[in-house]
Amino acid sequence: MDDPILTAIAVALSTRAVEGLTDAGREALASLMHLVRRKATGHRELRASLVAEPTSPEGDDRAVELRRALGDAAARDPDFDQELRRRWATFQQATVRADAVTNTVSGQVTGPVVQARDISGGVHVGLPPQQRHQP
Template structure:
């Protein structure tokens, strides 16, 4: 069973929520057809799916084989502010002019006046 953080990273990869994280993993998996297959199979899958868990296991093996990659993977995940599966993290960067709404689930209307 993969570490929860690796499942969270796998879920982020499945949705391509963090482009830099996806590119880091894709580059690391470039010479490994089975790892690329796991990454591809997880694309668009729900966070609790078998495909995401399988990708988490592949990430765990890659991190164990290459501790530097494991550290870089965790650091990139942490810097991106990606939350554990089932939670929401919102980020805004750069200059913002106007209204901004950050939310997980909204039930009802939203109005800016």
């Protein structure tokens, strides 16, 4: 089964992308990496996938192998799985941009809904002008 959280963790760890992260984001990623490295000391496949160099320019193969090894380690050790997910949630919280927008609609909606952050120009909700006066 494909687990999107493990996939996201594998991509983050395999690309080692820290550019643009806040200090809190870098610390959270380092904590996640520390946990995975500690687990890798007793897990041969995980250790090998962490040190492997990508064989393709995109590095996707490294993330795929790391994802498999993380899944195996998490399946064998529920405590590791739980801590991995907790640290991933901490990383995600630390990397949410202050200017990020979350739109939510709740309740019963019977008409149009517009969700936006920045709008340049006007917004028109309704029938197009050519359809307004047709019987």
